[in-house]
Amino acid sequence: MKYAKLYACLLSFASTAISAQILPAAGQVITPVTPVIERLPSNLSRLREQVENNAKTKLERGSLATQTLVSNTINSATPRFTVPNASTILSVDGEPIIQEISVEDGFIAVEKEWLFMGEESDIDYFNHPAISVLEKQFMSSLSKWLFRVKVEGDTDTVSLIRYNLPAPLLAQVVRNHIYLSQSKREASLPKSANEHRSVNHAQTESTEAEDSRTGYIECDSPLRMGMIDTHITSDHPAFSHIQIEQASFLIEGAEGSSEHGTSVASLMANVLPPGSQLFNANVFYTRNSISRGATLSALLKGINHLASLQVDAINMSLAGPNNPLLMAAITQLDELGIQVIAAVGNEGPASLPLYPAAYPQTLGATAVDSDNRIYRWANQGEYVDFAALGVSVETALPPNKTIRQTGTSMAAPLVAAKYACFLRKNKNRHSALAAMQRSAIDAGEPGRDTVFGFGILLK
Template sequence: MFILPLVALTAYGQSNGNGNARGVGKGLDKQVERQVARGVEKNVEKQVGRNAEKQVDRNVSQQVASKVSKKADTSVSKTVNANASSRATEKANNSAKNNMEKTLPDAAIANSNRDKTKTNKGQEKKAEKAVPHQEDSTAAAEFVDFAVDDDGSRYLRNQRVLLVSPEKLQELQRNGVTFRKTTQLSSMKKILVELDAENAEVASGISRKYRKAVALNYVYSYQDGGPATASPQGWLPNEALPLNVPPDQQRKLRIGMVDSTVNTQHSSLRRASITSESFVAEGLATPQTHGTAVASVLSGDDAMFIGLLPDASLYSAGVFYSSPEGSDTASLTSIVLALDWLVAQQVDVINMSLAGPGSMLLEDFVNAASARGIAVVAAAGNGGPGAKPAYPAAYPSVVAVTAVDENNRVYYRASHGDYIDFAAPGVNIASAASNGGYRNVSGTSYAAPFVSAVVAGGLSKLQPKALLKELRKHAQDLGEPKRDLVYGYGKVRPINEDRLVYSE
């Protein structure tokens, strides 16, 4: 405690007479009060800082990651200093005898705890991570907050994904990691963990293993071409590649698709057997245009239009949502959950008319499907001849499909690469328009379902690996001899329903 030499001052007043002593005493009393106030204020600020710092350190020490701790210390230190200074001055002016050391630390710690509070779903953001043009903190807002990685691939800024065993999940929970959501998977004995970016740093700090396992929540897009044109001038699917699979055989087939949601009330799809599930977060708009077109190529059937396998069972996993900028987007999280659901439905083939960046997490899921005997077919991409490989098509376990027109010329926007497996009709294809009627579409998106249908039709005769080997051997070679970067093994040919005979 700050103490002035009051005895010496009193003696000085007595030695100068009673009148002078009273005058000096009054002056000294004011001086003493001022110095006491200043001394107490400084002492309180120091004491408050020390007490609050100790208390905050005890709170922060419970956190696992040093990065999160440093951020919390900085936020708390600023709050404590500001509150301590203003409160100490007020208390010193009112009464130098009040015991402010007890009250101010409690207030400062309460403020620091409010600063450190985070919701379990990760919907509150730190100020330094907030996007100026987005004030909304809802889950829907976070699905339109994009960032770009070093390779130019887009991802959801504040979202991370991690695949762990139940035991590892418990380890993370014991160490104070909070999650947005956890999902027990059907296709593997693991749990999909969704975290915000900050808690992903905590998880990475617990084990070096998690540093590589934590994935950015990348976004993916359709692989359709330019503006669609009105039918009926388009190439009808059953004419572009007749499969000739008997109806009773078709009814045994189960085809999965990861796409936008489907308008099952379209005239070409009303009699189709379609089971639908959406994996889009609540509050987001779900488009139907692309998924309806792809579904019609596979299962469409009415007086004007017949798809490739109209009597097969179709399982539609909706993953795309509309963003304010006008584009339709699918997150990595929604795609892997869709794949997991389709594996649980025991589909024969999964069609993925979408593409985006590579991800170890996505590769794990397509490999898991392939290991179950499910053929995964994907669009090769519309990036053009010089584009980077498109995923999931570029994974070895996935069948990559490019698009050709009626004259077997490759679609001008199709990606090229050593990962291309087959070519199939994909230019000016007649398809169902989600708002009614029909339209002509182009792109590797619409070539992929042709190969999916061919593979599904042949699986009753051969296992996936053997079937693909046969399809490669008998594909119509369109480019350089054998496999090339443009057409892969060539244009796919279907298996005849009676024996391994290929249509010309």
């Protein structure tokens, strides 16, 4: 198959490159996890349709073969979509570097910044005195040039140029949208609990320590995971059994953080087999004490980077508006055989669909609590595929503590790890997704529904 041949040709180069990227401790020998070679595009739409048809057939026959859990929410109130406030983002030196503005449908973007992807020569279409090219980069995995431009005058100038572009480029001139992390910090755990967590993640011969990663035993080989988030505090005890490699795509001077990425990565690490590798793209800048944002330009660079590393899957615990360039990047990942798992969002059942979770190629992850009740702020819709524990979950907190976090961000990493495990076992994306669906516990309406998707995945 053509994708198998392509990856076979790239395998030698990729193994050499990744060996050079991972920096082992003195005396430690790290064997890179070999990428899965057979990576044909999946057909999620077909799988979703099959499950829905099966559920309808069972209902017509008057019997259900699946276990149905209680579908009540944590709170009877129905949250509504809230418009995020635009902010002026300062550099670590106190200088303005990102001016956020409110745009269509209540989303936010970088003021007067536009992106487009195309051929290098396409930049000539933007030869205008009111437009400056801030950045251009060849995206090798996406086979396109990415240009970031700024309008010095009226933003309508870009609109006029866009509508005079050749047809293939019309949809490729877009706002530099901002995507937000999807979690809510609760409270630090008491010291005794923090100490217990550190002991559980230490690499010892203790049976108790081994049992703390109950989810990993179903995988018989290490996984090769990708993640787009904040920086990860990789020396936290939660990561003692895996290797982490990171690359940053933050705007120069932007203040970053480690809390969200460390939390998400720790939940993934908790179910990863020892020896697994986690490749992280740091894209989030700090907006305020509780919010982190990622520009679309940084997000696209992160996607391009992880695609080149042939990861099993990419976790994106972030959400925002539909954007043609993001859709094109997700489509390209699907064609390369890399599955994206994304948080569906924390704007409530009445929210507009959020992306990348709402793209048909993406697995949308929602959150439930320890009693399998849906998180009341979780988005709902046809793009919800799986639910996992994401309410008041214990996660790693830099530098060496733990904290409880809530949100669909916290559910996505378990879904991502589960998918990667099934992929390693089945060696085929569609078979992996089908097996994953069969392992889920049906909840809410029989079959796949807009609240729980295919069902709840347990550790």
